[in-house]
Amino acid sequence: MKKISRETTLKEIFKTPVGHDILAKVLYSVGISSSLIEKTMFGNLKLGSLTKITLGKLNDSFIDELLTLLNSEKDVPTSGGEITRKWWKEAVIYQIYPRSFKDSDGDGIGDINGIIEKLDYLKDLGVDAIWCSPIYDSPNDDNGYDIRDYHKIMREFGSMEDFDRLLDEIHKRGMRLIMDLVFNHTSDEHEWFQDSVNNPNSEYRDYFIWRKGKGEGIPPNNWESIFSGSAWNYYPQRDEWALHLFSKKQMDLNWENLKVRNSLYDITNWWLEKGVDGFRLDVISFISKQDGLPDGHELIGTLMGFKGVEHYFYGPRLHEFLHEFRENSFGKYDAFTVGECQGTGIEMSRLMTEDVRGELDVVFSFDHIVNPGKTPYSDCSFDLRPMAKNLEEWQTQYGNHCWPTLFVENHDVPRMISKVDKTNRYKNEIAKLIATMLLTLKGTPFIYQGQEIGMTNCDFENVSELHDVQSLRFYKKLVKDSTKEDKAFRTVLNGTRDHARTPMQWDSSLNAGFTTGEPWIKVNPNYTSINAQLQETSKTSILNFYRELIKLRKSNPALIYGEFIRAHDSKNSFSYFRKLGDDTLFIEMNLTNRTVTRKSSTDKFKLLSSNYATTLKTKLRPYEANIYRCP
Numbered sequence: 160m161k162k163i164s165r166e167t168t169l170k171e172i173f174k175t176p177v178g179h180d181i182l183a184k185v186l187y188s189v190g191i192s193s194s195l196i197e198k199t200m201f202g203n204l205k206l207g208s209l210t211k212i213t214l215g216k217l218n219d220s221f222i223d224e225l226l227t228l229l230n231s232e233k234d235v236p237t238s239g240g241e242i243t244r245k246w247w248k249e250a251v252i253y254q255i256y257p258r259s260f261k262d263s264d265g266d267g268i269g270d271i272n273g274i275i276e277k278l279d280y281l282k283d284l285g286v287d288a289i290w291c292s293p294i295y296d297s298p299n300d301d302n303g304y305d306i307r308d309y310h311k312i313m314r315e316f317g318s319m320e321d322f323d324r325l326l327d328e329i330h331k332r333g334m335r336l337i338m339d340l341v342f343n344h345t346s347d348e349h350e351w352f353q354d355s356v357n358n359p360n361s362e363y364r365d366y367f368i369w370r371k372g373k374g375e376g377i378p379p380n381n382w383e384s385i386f387s388g389s390a391w392n393y394y395p396q397r398d399e400w401a402l403h404l405f406s407k408k409q410m411d412l413n414w415e416n417l418k419v420r421n422s423l424y425d426i427t428n429w430w431l432e433k434g435v436d437g438f439r440l441d442v443i444s445f446i447s448k449q450d451g452l453p454d455g456h457e458l459i460g461t462l463m464g465f466k467g468v469e470h471y472f473y474g475p476r477l478h479e480f481l482h483e484f485r486e487n488s489f490g491k492y493d494a495f496t497v498g499e500c501q502g503t504g505i506e507m508s509r510l511m512t513e514d515v516r517g518e519l520d521v522v523f524s525f526d527h528i529v530n531p532g533k534t535p536y537s538d539c540s541f542d543l544r545p546m547a548k549n550l551e552e553w554q555t556q557y558g559n560h561c562w563p564t565l566f567v568e569n570h571d572v573p574r575m576i577s578k579v580d581k582t583n584r585y586k587n588e589i590a591k592l593i594a595t596m597l598l599t600l601k602g603t604p605f606i607y608q609g610q611e612i613g614m615t616n617c618d619f620e621n622v623s624e625l626h627d628v629q630s631l632r633f634y635k636k637l638v639k640d641s642t643k644e645d646k647a648f649r650t651v652l653n654g655t656r657d658h659a660r661t662p663m664q665w666d667s668s669l670n671a672g673f674t675t676g677e678p679w680i681k682v683n684p685n686y687t688s689i690n691a692q693l694q695e696t697s698k699t700s701i702l703n704f705y706r707e708l709i710k711l712r713k714s715n716p717a718l719i720y721g722e723f724i725r726a727h728d729s730k731n732s733f734s735y736f737r738k739l740g741d742d743t744l745f746i747e748m749n750l751t752n753r754t755v756t757r758k759s760s761t762d763k764f765k766l767l768s769s770n771y772a773t774t775l776k777t778k779l780r781p782y783e784a785n786i787y788r789c790p
């Protein structure tokens with residue numbers, strides 16, 4: 160591939176995988192649409208002119224940094240070919256956050272036996288596979304994403320016997336289990352780390368990322384933790400610093416060390432031998448760090464919220480590590496993998512997931528759930544239109560060798576209904592529109608617990624009600640940087656992960672039927688009107704809407720493997736066909752809270768599903784979403 164320089168045009172750069180994703184991301188973060196590159200003269204501008212175009216927001220040294228990244232990737236994705244059929248392309252996957260799902264023993268914390276109690280509910284919903292957030296032994300600094308022992312179950316969640324029963328009960332019902340593997344880091348209480356700190360002759364000495372400081376009390380570089388503050392802890396025992404991209408207790412593993420990689424593959428194989436069906440790989444795209452760990456660029460740090468990220472979000476050995484990981488573990492078992500990849504866009508994701516390359520099966524990429532120019536903490540209503548545009552790109556450009564994931568919620572992001580409409584006026588319509596989108600687009604849909612009953616954000620009243628380590632550290636940082644406490648709380652409240660972590664609302668009894676004890680986190684007070692039991696019997700409930708659409712998807716292969724064809728260009732609505740052989744379905748959605756005019760008639764189509772009782776001849780009401788069969 161030709162070397163990219165300041166003289167290369169944006170259009171040419173946009174054609175390369177890394178160029179495409181980085182330019183799209185950079186322009187997105189300053190609120191400019193990347194479609195300008197392809198559609199207008201803007202694309203003929205040279206890379207060097209970015210400083211002018213962005214009125215100096217992007218400076219010269221930023222462009223230097225960009226050039227290093229742009230020239231780092233030599234591979235290009237394949238195109239053409241047929242879609243290979245796989246169980247996970249046809250599956251609907253449900254994410255459980257075990258701490259908040261169902262408590263069976265009254266200690267206020269959800270557990271494995273609680274999950275077993277609810278398996279029939281999930282089967283009934285139409286779920287094919289469950290992704291369970293980590294259940295391994297952990298001191299819970301980050302609710303289980305800080306693992307102390309990968310071979311043990313967290314005491315609050317139960318025992319290994321409980322786990323074996325869970326797996327068995329899932330399989331008995333014809334469902335599958337996807338475990339969460341957190342391999343970018345371990346807990347600082349993991350024996351590898353403890354030995355690495357305290358034992359000069361430890362075989363784990365080089366298992367983590369250790370460096371000398373730049374001077375007394377000065378860390379090795381300026382990288383910042385994604386959870387605020389420096390990304391380094393100092394350990395006097397070694398007179399060295401250890402890297403942690405996340406909390407102070409989540410220590411980054413040194414993937415450069417083959418022994419580390421082999422230990423991780425062994426753990427993976429141990430779970431595969433038990434019979435688990437796949438893995439969600441936590442922040443897997445962060446595992447390879449740039450040689451020499453150079454300082455992070457100030458401006459990129461400001462744009463992204465933390466410094467250093469350009470040196471590891473798509474590191475130099477990422478593809479090599481992923482390929483090796485697959486060869487040595489899940490590939491041998493044909494187990495499914497979904498990688499959590501923050502910051503990578505469509506083209507980089509293609510290079511990680513193309514079936515011909517043997518790395519991951521699918522990835523979670525996140526640009527669609529944050530609006531252009533905004534951050535998760537911005538005080539604004541979420542606009543569904545840019546999201547639809549982003550999803551459309553993945554439908555049309557990802558190619559037949561790759562497969563998208565479809566999701567809008569997980570344990571790290573606030574509830575979508577509340578993001579879109581803070582007044583909750585259209586909460587039913589929005590919940591059903593989201594269901595329509597997730598279950599009619601091409602890709603594997605992931606439903607996060609509670610999404611299927613329309614759970615909303617929680618009105619936490621003050622900071623003492625928050626538990627999430629990221630929110631609490633961010634709050635402290637804001638206050639330290641002289642934001643008034645009340646304002647800091649309100650900012651954190653916009654994006655806190657705790658919104659998604661309030662207990663699952665099962666029924667109208669005390670604590671929403673989640674626990675008979677004291678819940679570990681506040682139960683959303685709206686549980687008496689939003690809960691699974693109430694929705695069970697209501698024909699028009701969100702729960703039953705999900706059930707119907709899952710059935711519809713499963714009985715219409717066109718909704719799974721059919722071609723995606725955009726119906727017409729419209730700013731406010733999203734309309735498309737899914738076509739397989741002679742079977743064609745038409746889907747239309749109004750993405751706004753205003754009534755809009757339908758672009759073309761649906762008179763000849765047969766209505767299969769709607770989030771309104773009836774449809775109108777020429778109009779789509781706020782957030783209306785309909786599915787039809789075409790003759």
Ligand code: NOJ
Pocket residue numbers: 301304305341405441442499570571
């Ligand atoms: C991503 C996980 O989804 C999140 O919950 C966690 O805090 C970080 N990775 C660190 O493991």
